[in-house]
Amino acid sequence: xxxxxxxxxxxxxxxxxxxxAFISGKEKYGGEASKKNFLLKNKNFGMIGFGDLAKALLPLxxxxxxxxxxxxxxxxxxQMLDNEVYPCSLNFLLKKCDIIYVLASMTSKNQNxxxxxxxxxxxxxxxFILMSRAAIIxxxxxxxxxxxxxxxxxxxxxxxxxxxxxxxxRKLKNVIFSAHRAGALEIVFKEMGNIVYDDMKLIMNNLPxxxxxxxxxxxxxxxxxxxxxxx
Numbered sequence: 271x272x273x274x275x276x277x278x279x280x281x282x283x284x285x286x287x288x289x290x291a292f293i294s295g296k297e298k299y300g301g302e303a304s305k306k307n308f309l310l311k312n313k314n315f316g317m318i319g320f321g322d323l324a325k326a327l328l329p330l331x332x333x334x335x336x337x338x339x340x341x342x343x344x345x346x347x348x349q350m351l352d353n354e355v356y357p358c359s360l361n362f363l364l365k366k367c368d369i370i371y372v373l374a375s376m377t378s379k380n381q382n383x384x385x386x387x388x389x390x391x392x393x394x395x396x397x398f399i400l401m402s403r404a405a406i407i408x409x410x411x412x413x414x415x416x417x418x419x420x421x422x423x424x425x426x427x428x429x430x431x432x433x434x435x436x437x438x439x440r441k442l443k444n445v446i447f448s449a450h451r452a453g454a455l456e457i458v459f460k461e462m463g464n465i466v467y468d469d470m471k472l473i474m475n476n477l478p479x480x481x482x483x484x485x486x487x488x489x490x491x492x493x494x495x496x497x498x499x500x501x
Contacts, residue, residue, distance in 0.1 A: 271326035273452035274371055274401050277424035281369075281397045283307050286446055306395075310334035316367030318384075319374025319402065320345055320355065327371065328353065339363050342374070344489065364391040369399065376403040376494040386411040389421075397422045401452060404429040405494075416442050426452045 280286050284307055291297045312335050317324045320342040331338060332354070339356045340363070347357040360383075364370065370392070374380060385408040392398065392415075400407060404427040416423055416439070424446040431450055433440070440447070469479035 274327050275330045277399050277446055281422050282310055313368040314366050316363040316370040318372045323373045369397045372400045372406055373402050376405055377492040381405050382408045389415040392421055394420055399424045401426055413439055
């Protein structure tokens with residue numbers, strides 16, 4: 271969640287490109303460097319998926335704006351409204367929001383969910399931040415949209431990892447790239463282990479687990495855990 275906010279701030283203020291320009295001696299000063307920058311205040315934020323990652327990101331975004339929308343067909347409108355998030359359709363979210371996060375888990379129902387027809391709905395200069403699973407995106411269509419310079423993006427996950435050294439996506443200037451490292455922190459791995467350990471202690475005492483997600487009969491068969499096509 272913190273990484274997603276970091277991507278958002280860098281896209282809004284072009285921090286990554288300004289840093290590189292300074293290193294190469296091509297920096298611009300003051301307003302000249304910020305002509306295309308924007309504030310997060312009162313922007314429309316959209317979350318595709320409203321699970322644990324979205325719930326962790328939500329309080330980081332709320333100080334900037336209360337206009338936060340989410341598309342998640344596995345939840346009721348009431349569940350999202352109780353979290354002060356506006357439920358909406360996917361098409362509405364893509365058309366309405368200035369900053370969009372892909373936070374959903376991979377399922378058999380959402381592979382290639384975001385393709386050319388969906389990318390064509392995005393606002394000009396929208397920010398599209400891919401945090402969860404690459405297979406939710408049609409990457410060839412994503413690349414074409416990015417190459418048109420109509421949107422900005424931050425990408426933490428890719429369909430094939432590592433990304434080929436000669437992949438043309440590497441040349442795009444309107445993208446922040448991250449090599450699948452958003453959640454790759456030692457403290458996070460330790461916390462995951464602690465969650466499993468604490469639940470195992472409950473199970474050993476004939477008590478139900480409280481921290482790990484339960485496998486629900488209606489949805490467990492739809493989940494797809496494989497994060498990338500090749501690794």
